[in-house]
Amino acid sequence: MDRDDWDLTPDSVQLALEHLVPASAGKVVREAFYGTRRFDDFVRRTGLTAPVLSARLRDLEASGVIEKRPYREPGQRTRHEYRLTQQGQDLGTAVVALLEWADRWLPTPDGPTVVLEHRECGASVHVAMGCSVGHGVDITDVVALPGPGARRVGTS
Amino acid sequence: MDRDDWDLTPDSVQLALEHLVPASAGKVVREAFYGTRRFDDFVRRTGLTAPVLSARLRDLEASGVIEKRPYREPGQRTRHEYRLTQQGQDLGTAVVALLEWADRWLPTPDGPTVVLEHRECGASVHVAMGCSVGHGVDITDVVALPGPGARRVGTS
Numbered sequence: 001m002d003r004d005d006w007d008l009t010p011d012s013v014q015l016a017l018e019h020l021v022p023a024s025a026g027k028v029v030r031e032a033f034y035g036t037r038r039f040d041d042f043v044r045r046t047g048l049t050a051p052v053l054s055a056r057l058r059d060l061e062a063s064g065v066i067e068k069r070p071y072r073e074p075g076q077r078t079r080h081e082y083r084l085t086q087q088g089q090d091l092g093t094a095v096v097a098l099l100e101w102a103d104r105w106l107p108t109p110d111g112p113t114v115v116l117e118h119r120e121c122g123a124s125v126h127v128a129m130g131c132s133v134g135h136g137v138d139i140t141d142v143v144a145l146p147g148p149g150a151r152r153v154g155t156s
Numbered sequence: 157m158d159r160d161d162w163d164l165t166p167d168s169v170q171l172a173l174e175h176l177v178p179a180s181a182g183k184v185v186r187e188a189f190y191g192t193r194r195f196d197d198f199v200r201r202t203g204l205t206a207p208v209l210s211a212r213l214r215d216l217e218a219s220g221v222i223e224k225r226p227y228r229e230p231g232q233r234t235r236h237e238y239r240l241t242q243q244g245q246d247l248g249t250a251v252v253a254l255l256e257w258a259d260r261w262l263p264t265p266d267g268p269t270v271v272l273e274h275r276e277c278g279a280s281v282h283v284a285m286g287c288s289v290g291h292g293v294d295i296t297d298v299v300a301l302p303g304p305g306a307r308r309v310g311t312s
Contacts, residue, residue, distance in 0.1 A: 089295050090260065092295025093256075093283055093295065096298070105220070110304055112304065113306040123289040125293050126287070127250075127286075129281060133277050135274060139189075142248065144191070146270065147269050
């Protein structure tokens with residue numbers, strides 16, 4: 001395609017990245033994937049202050065990534081926990097892809113701090129690209145084309 | 157694992173997200189994946205100002221995602237173009253995963269502005285999670301465990 005012929009905004013990659021920033025939101029999403037649900041646990045595990053964490057949880061709730069649910073333990077008052085919604089869970093493939101990338105290109109001295117296993121069989125988990133016919137696909141073999149939502153530049 | 161027993165910082169997901177923010181860096185990375193190489197094209201296609209673009213290109217060059225290469229057309233002075241490095245190309249799986257997620261959860265009214273095809277066969281490109289044994293894996297079946305780089309809380 002001649003890239004200049006097409007107005008691709010808002011495109012999905014940009015939307016996704018804007019959805020994930022600021023970095024403090026990334027920390028909250030990460031901990032949610034690691035199973036954290038309670039406010040105090042988020043504070044301790046993210047290192048964010050309570051006011052910053054509250055703001056990020058509100059943002060992520062508003063954007064549909066996290067939901068707030070009441071829970072109550074016997075003899076205690078009602079509290080709230082924060083869980084990934086279906087939309088949030090669905091970010092998992094991208095989060096695992098980012099983790100694999102960082103393991104490779106931003107390695108920590110003693111190796112990864114987190115490894116991922118398939119619950120059923122214990123084997124390591126990876127993300128891969130493929131096409132709908134079933135071929136494995138390298139990024140250099142991916143062609144980006146204007147989709148149905150693309151507008152020609154200069155049209156409304 | 158008992159999440160509180162382990163200090164998982166710096167973890168790969170956090171590193172990856174911090175590497176990608178600010179959002180203006182996301183726009184540059186996106187255009188680089190769509191094949192943009194020249195400064196003036198980046199300005200026009202990202203909507204960033206020249207000074208902001210310069211700063212982002214310098215950041216991405218410093219972090220190893222993009223490299224600056226000289227090129228020269230006949231009768232013209234030497235100019236520079238900006239290409240994804242191997243490290244940058246390797247972000248492709250995560251970028252495609254983010255694109256698929258946003259196509260699903262942040263849809264634009266007329267459909268995706270960009271679609272991805274496998275160059276060899278024309279079929280659509282997707283990202284999927286699997287384990288090293290060959291099972292397809294859902295995010296709810298992924299277990300995060302402390303890796304070799306994890307430190308017990310309270311140790312150095």
